[in-house]
Amino acid sequence: MSDCPVFDGHNDLLSKLWASGDRHGTAFFEGRGDDLDLVKCRAGGFAGGFFAIWAPGDPATAPDPMATYRAFGPIDPEGARQATIEQAAILHRMAANRPDVIRICRSAAEITAARAAGAIAAILHIEGSEGIGPGLDELYLYHAAGLRSLGPVWSRDNIFGHGVPFNFPASPDTGPGLTAAGFDLLRICNRLGILFDLSHLNEAGFWDVAGRSEAPLVATHSGAHAVTPATRNLTDRQLDAIAESGGLVGLNFGVAFIRPDGIKNPDTGPEHMLRHLDHLIARLGEGGVALGSDFDGTMIPAFMGSSAGLPELVAAMEGSGYGPDLIRRITWDNWQDVLARTIG
Structure with missing residues (x-):
């Protein structure tokens, strides 16, 4: 497919720019x-996606990034709040300085308009809500600044719930679910039209959201546990x-989450991604599957290399018998549909 735009469920560009001191992108x-x-x-047809804000912990306490089991301790809320503000400001500077290149989008209609203008459509997302206090004051301010998607936890615990540690092979059922503050956060996100991301929540937290949410259930960057039994899937x-909620899963490109052996090895072919896509389509239907790369936040397959290699994945889908309509749904249309029903 010569013209196949990609809308992607997750990238960590903002935290990478912030960590390098590049405040203008x-x-x-x-x-x-x-x-x-x-x-x-x-080069790759990347036309939009979720631009995540993520606050790091103390590097001295971080586990070996290549370890099979990785658990992370809580982080300082004040430092997280500052990191959240500064990373949001990076995206705002980028959009203000080059609106011809990138636009912050607050609705599905604005995504469509950005695409028509040739600009990258950016959804502002928070991954792990340590930068929000229990009174949720910051949530309202971030929403006014364009926040339209939020993950209550990263893979660590906070005042809202319990993140799933990285482990393989293992179940995502690793502890308790949402706290009382987490249920408040969910309720206000539903009210404001902020997508409540299930990626990084443990299984108990997932079921807490499933039992209370008024919106479709969405995991922006996850995979199928039946294919790769990692806790993140x-x-x-x-x-x-x-599927029952009319929700969606964006496939994570991280090699440890798509390989059947759970190993971080970039020598990972497209067949592993297709195995996940096939399974997700079987469980969710053709309207419930999209992409959630985790670009700049994980080790992606070498055959793709970067976002420039997205056409290689499209070609693999074509070679596996995916028709043009299904490919377009996975790369663009399904995200637009679920966003229209969540953020408006």
Whole structure:
């Protein structure tokens, strides 16, 4: 397919720019990024997605990034709040300085308009809500600044709930679910039209959201536990609940989450991604599957290399018998549909 735009459920460009001290996104605009920059986006058909804010913990306490089991302790809320503000400001600077290149979108209609203008459509997302206090004051301010998607936890615990540690092979059922503050956060997100992301929640938290949410269930960047039994992936029972709600799963490209052996090895072919896509389609239907790369936040397969290699995945889908309508749904249309029903 020569013209196949991609809307992607997750990238960590903002936290990468922030960590490097690049407050204006210069590396992105000049084509000097890793997985994601303007040159690579144009080459790969990357036309929009969720731009995540993520606050890191103390590097001295972080586990070995190549370890099979990785658990992370809580982080300082004040430091997280500052990191959240500064990373949101990076996206606002980028959009203010180059609206021809990137736009912050607050609705599905604005995504469509950005696409028509040739600009990258950016949904502002928070991954792990340590930068929000129990009174949720910050949530209202972030919403006014364009926040339209939020993950209550990353893979660590906070005042809202319990993140699932990274482990393989293991169940995502790793502890208790949402706290009382977490249920308040869910309720206000539903009211404001902020997508409540299930990725990184443990299984108990997932079922707490499933039992209370008024919106479709969405996991922006996850995979199928039946294919790769990593804690970050979703069981068939969870997938069935997402399907019943009319929700969606964006496939995570992280090699440890798509390989059947759970190993971080970039020598990972497209067949592993297709195995997940096939399983997700079988459980969710053709309207419930999309992409959630985790560009700039995980090790992606070498055959793709970066966002410039997205056409390689499209070609693999074509070679596996996916028709053009299904491919377009996975790469663009399904995200637009679920966003229209969540953020408006």
